[in-house]
Amino acid sequence: AQSVTQPDIHITVSEGASLELRCNYSYGATPYLFWYVQSPGQGLQLLLKYFSGDTLVQGIKGFEAEFKRSQSSFNLRKPSVHWSDAAEYFCAVGARGQGGKLIFGQGTELSVKP
């Protein structure tokens, strides 16, 4: 079955510290992978996406993610977290031929300590 797992429900990091949010997927086809961020009561904003090619993708706001096929992972990273990064982060997977349907992970809530 197709699924996306974000093992960490809640993460707290200090401002200026590095961040890594984990995402593992189970998908029969070649996956297209996404990371979205959601502020409270808001919709989703795309941070970055991976379709093919270079497995390290750069996104907005200084985020990057690395696709590791052997580990079925697509972890999100940021070298230095800012207080404004506090939000909910969702990993999602889709595929060609799925008509734009995405399967979302459970989300990871990020808190940033001053």
Place this chain on the structure above:
Amino acid sequence: GAVVSQHPSWVICKSGTSVKIECRSLDFQATTMFWYRQFPKQSLMLMATSNEGSKATYEQGVEKDKFLINHASLTLSTLTVTSAHPEDSSFYICSARTGTGLVGTGELFFGEGSRLTVL
């Protein structure tokens, strides 16, 4: 980037009434729109896929008579929650897709969400 707007952003209604939520693509034509439901502190669950001019395709477990979806034009899809009950209270998010190319190649945009509270 492209803009998808939802209206209303929040609505409170009495149990038994029907509520309509609109999803508009403001600066592009959306051949396909998706409706998601999100419970507090939980992920987004796809409810249905809406293609302009045709019937929506509902995900397993979603009551099509309860959640009526209409995609009458390339810029507007509506979700009507009929005879709403407190358990229908949730955050509803739409997304819109342009074209027919690869999924997500800058083609999938999300609305701001609509929070429904049924008393």
